[in-house]
Amino acid sequence: MTVLTMPAQPGQDHALRPLPWRRMAWVTWRQHRATIITLPAILGAVSVFLLIAGLKIHHDYAVLTACHPFQSNACQQLNSNFNQTDWTIGNTLLILMNLAPALLGAFAGAPVLARELETGTFRYAWTQGYGRERWTIAKLTLLAVVIVAVTAAFSQLFTWFFRPFLAQESLNVLSATVFATRGVVFAAWTLAAFTIGAFCGMLLRRIVPAMAITLGVYLGFALLTWGFLRKYYVPSVVSSGAALGNGPITPQDPWVLSHWFVGSTQWVRYIPVSRFWPMQLIEGGWLLVLSALLIAATVWLVRRRAA
Amino acid sequence: MNIIDTDGLGKRYGDTWALRGCTLALPAGHLAALVGPNGAGKTTLMNMTAGLAVPTAGTVTVLGGQPAGSAAALDGIAFVAQDAPVYKNLSVADMLHLTGNLNRSFDRDFARARLAELGIGLKKKSGKLSGGQQAQLALTLALARRPRLLILDEPLAALDPLARQDFLATVMTAMADDGVSVLLSSHALADLDRVADYLVVLAGGEVRLAGETDDLLACHRVLTGPAAEADAYAGEFQVVQDRRGRAQAHLLVRTPEPEAGLGRPGWEAHQIGLEELVLAYLRAPGATARPLVLHTEPTEVAR
Numbered sequence: 001m002t003v004l005t006m007p008a009q010p011g012q013d014h015a016l017r018p019l020p021w022r023r024m025a026w027v028t029w030r031q032h033r034a035t036i037i038t039l040p041a042i043l044g045a046v047s048v049f050l051l052i053a054g055l056k057i058h059h060d061y062a063v064l065t066a067c068h069p070f071q072s073n074a075c076q077q078l079n080s081n082f083n084q085t086d087w088t089i090g091n092t093l094l095i096l097m098n099l100a101p102a103l104l105g106a107f108a109g110a111p112v113l114a115r116e117l118e119t120g121t122f123r124y125a126w127t128q129g130y131g132r133e134r135w136t137i138a139k140l141t142l143l144a145v146v147i148v149a150v151t152a153a154f155s156q157l158f159t160w161f162f163r164p165f166l167a168q169e170s171l172n173v174l175s176a177t178v179f180a181t182r183g184v185v186f187a188a189w190t191l192a193a194f195t196i197g198a199f200c201g202m203l204l205r206r207i208v209p210a211m212a213i214t215l216g217v218y219l220g221f222a223l224l225t226w227g228f229l230r231k232y233y234v235p236s237v238v239s240s241g242a243a244l245g246n247g248p249i250t251p252q253d254p255w256v257l258s259h260w261f262v263g264s265t266q267w268v269r270y271i272p273v274s275r276f277w278p279m280q281l282i283e284g285g286w287l288l289v290l291s292a293l294l295i296a297a298t299v300w301l302v303r304r305r306a307a
Numbered sequence: 308m309n310i311i312d313t314d315g316l317g318k319r320y321g322d323t324w325a326l327r328g329c330t331l332a333l334p335a336g337h338l339a340a341l342v343g344p345n346g347a348g349k350t351t352l353m354n355m356t357a358g359l360a361v362p363t364a365g366t367v368t369v370l371g372g373q374p375a376g377s378a379a380a381l382d383g384i385a386f387v388a389q390d391a392p393v394y395k396n397l398s399v400a401d402m403l404h405l406t407g408n409l410n411r412s413f414d415r416d417f418a419r420a421r422l423a424e425l426g427i428g429l430k431k432k433s434g435k436l437s438g439g440q441q442a443q444l445a446l447t448l449a450l451a452r453r454p455r456l457l458i459l460d461e462p463l464a465a466l467d468p469l470a471r472q473d474f475l476a477t478v479m480t481a482m483a484d485d486g487v488s489v490l491l492s493s494h495a496l497a498d499l500d501r502v503a504d505y506l507v508v509l510a511g512g513e514v515r516l517a518g519e520t521d522d523l524l525a526c527h528r529v530l531t532g533p534a535a536e537a538d539a540y541a542g543e544f545q546v547v548q549d550r551r552g553r554a555q556a557h558l559l560v561r562t563p564e565p566e567a568g569l570g571r572p573g574w575e576a577h578q579i580g581l582e583e584l585v586l587a588y589l590r591a592p593g594a595t596a597r598p599l600v601l602h603t604e605p606t607e608v609a610r
Contacts, residue, residue, distance in 0.1 A: 016378045016382055018378070026408050119392065119395070124393065129378075129382045129452070130409040131378060
């Protein structure tokens with residue numbers, strides 16, 4: 001290996017080593033304390049609620065499943081109670097869980113850069129010695145890591161909380177609203193929403209329009225994924241099994257994509273629930289790639305942005 | 308060493324040129340005033356020099372040949388943009404810490420001492436400071452970086468007369484102590500008349516006048532004499548401004564190299580004030596006065 005030594009050129013660029021990344025940690029922490037504290041605080045408070053309500057719901061569910069015979073009045077009463085009281089809480093939280101990434105993208109993602117542009121502070125930030133590209137990369141990455149860590153942990157708690165409802169409310173882990181709240185996908189969607197927000201903020205340079213567009217774009221991605229994309233992650237199975245569609249649906253039942261009759265035989269196209277993890281990893285993977293691309297695009301916008 | 312060099316520098320927004328054909332060589336060690344009406348291109352020139360905006364045409368280098376916006380340029384230039392942007396939700400102490408973290412060198416002791424002198428409490432939120440205090444905070448943060456070039460965009464506009472004086476005093480002290488070069492823009496020259504020793508006049512996106520103030524004043528005279536003879540007389544000189552009454556004519560001319568030929572029977576030659584000179588160049592339609600850019604021989608400035 002040959003080592004080339006260059007004569008030192010005084011006052012040249014190479015003498016300036018980039019400022020260490022850790023300096024941006026303090027900057028990011030101080031400037032986005034609201035996000036970094038509020039997000040875990042809100043999720044922490046909800047977690048306490050999830051724990052308390054979850055313990056009760058798990059208890060109710062245990063009592064309900066132990067109740068025998070199921071057709072008895074007492075058991076029916078328990079069943080009806082569970083479906084009303086407990087499911088109201090469960091359903092509300094499920095809806096909130098599905099909205100959470102979008103809200104986080106709009107409220108935490110969109111203002112990150114839009115606020116700098118709207119208030120003119122980018123003229124301060126981008127003329128410091130740190131350099132605007134590294135400033136953007138450091139800020140977005142650090143916030144993304146915090147968001148992913150917090151939301152990943154939270155979605156595991158929610159997964160435990162929600163388990164009793166799967167059987168009881170005819171849902172399975174591939175049901176659109178359930179799939180998005182567990183595994184790696186919840187954190188991935190939140191990350192994507194955050195990067196969509198940051199990108200829109202940089203593009204539109206105004207907080208409020210950026211928030212609105214972020215919600216719209218996120219919703220577009222989510223609906224597209226639910227409606228058209230997710231069913232193609234893994235090959236679906238086609239069979240003429242008559243076992244499907246009869247009797248109560250259990251969490252072990254597959255995600256039925258379509259069914260039709262040929263003569264008197266029912267044909268079904270479905271995805272078994274055992275495909276949950278491959279599908280989670282595929283969706284998490286492409287959302288991660290999308291997020292990385294959005295961060296890169298945001299840095300590119302910052303680089304070429306004229307004052 | 309030239310602290311700023313521009314060559315044919317231009318910036319176009321949409322299809323209007325905010326600045327075009329700007330060629331300057333600003334030597335180090337000056338307090339240069341960048342003067343011109345609103346929309347003259349002052350902020351555009353400063354943004355490109357600070358590396359915030361990318362030129363559409365031409366080049367700009369700083370600190371003796373560093374490309375604007377490069378790491379070395381960012382390191383050596385402190386820029387205080389118009390309205391002195393600071394994070395309004397951060398305390399003064401946080402602003403110090405923030406600026407310290409974002410730069411290679413930051414003189415915390417200097418910053419603290421200066422803020423104490425100004426009576427700006429460290430615990431106060433930046434947004435709660437008065438306009439003058441915010442400007443002083445932004446200036447303190449900039450100076451504590453120990454820059455070689457300080458760029459101040461309309462720093463005086465929002466300040467009352469007392470605050471203006473304080474602000475300029477701080478700048479002058481830094482120049483004396485650290486040898487920092489300063490480029491300061493203003494739409495009113497009156498504030499800078501006594502402190503600026505270099506002048507750049509912009510109008511309509513073009514440089515009208517540039518040079519050391521002493522040199523600029525030395526090479527202009529107002530000639531006053533009978534209006535009847537004015538046409539003949541004016542033909543001999545380059546006339547910047549031609550004002551004629553019924554009896555008398557006032558010609559602002561560039562003096563020829565040997566100052567001969569100025570004295571003519573019935574005519575008087577007067578020196579002109581800086582403010583008058585600037586106004587004359589701003590008023591002059593492009594045709595009568597070609598832009599004047601006096602290049603100073605670069606001199607080594609002790610740092």
